[in-house]
Amino acid sequence: MLKTVVKISNVTNLSDARYCAGMGVEMLGFSIDEAAETYVDLKKFNDIRSWIAGVQIVAETELTEASLLLEKIERYQPNAIQISNAELLPWLKSETARPLILKVEADQDADTIEEIMVKNAPYVTYFLLESGSDTPLAGDWQDFLNTLSARFSILLGFGITTENATFLLDDVNISGIALRGGEEIRPGYKDFGDLMDVLEALEEE
Incomplete structure (x- = not known):
């Protein structure tokens, strides 16, 4: 079990999916956009999905149509x-009962984000805060996240390390x-690296 809600974005392979599901990750995200580098076609998506259980499957898209x-x-x-x-x-809220996540670019001024x-x-x-420039969690970010998380359900998608993961949950009170995810070295072989380190840091003792 993990201490918080965790979403893994850009899953492209079964190794990531099975490892993360086994660790207790709540959501696995797959890009459904053919133009995306991390696009997962329907056949591969269904193949991966058939091997995992107990996780929410998130369709990730930049589509505007x-x-x-x-x-x-x-x-x-x-x-x-x-x-x-x-x-x-x-429109989506009227067309589907599925939970909706809005990805918000963190590299904007605070007033715009709010x-x-x-x-x-x-x-x-959930609001998913991601940074295209890998903004570090420094300066005023902690206070700003505290302000946001008191009013909104925030998934933080940048600046997370093994050293600050638990601190962010305890002191900043984000929702998750x-x-x-990352590419396999070859089918069935994967170096989980930082992903594994952070998930292990979030395991319940």
């Missing part, structure tokens, strides 16, 4: 949906964390 997104959802049948385009949220969350809180289960 509602009809195409709905078609993908119907094909993949995920348990939850993660999007980046907040404008789709009211405004996005205030506006879209009625539609989402998000880590990223």
Whole structure:
């Protein structure tokens, strides 16, 4: 068992999926966008899904076209949906009962991030904060995260290390964390590296 909700993003292989499910990860995310480097086609997705149990499957997408997104959802049948385009949220909320995750870019000013969350809180289960530039958790970030987590359900997807993972849960009170999967060395062989270290740091004693 892990101490908090953990989502693994960009899962592309069975090794990651089985390891993370065995560790008690709550959500596994798969890109359903054909243009994405981490895209998982439907056959591979179903093959991986058939080997795992006890986790929520999240369809991750950057799509902005509602009809195409709905078609993908119907094909993949995920348990939850993660999007980046907040404008789709009211429509998605009316079309599906699945939990919705909104990915929010952390490399914006604090007022913009807070405004996005205030506006879209009625539609989402979690806000996923990610940083395209791997922003470190320094400066005012701790106080800002405390302010946000008191009002919104936050999955933190950047700046997480084995040293600060437990601290973030105890002192910042975020709802959970998000880590990223990686490529296999070859089928069935994987160096889990930092992913393993952080998950082990989050195991219940």
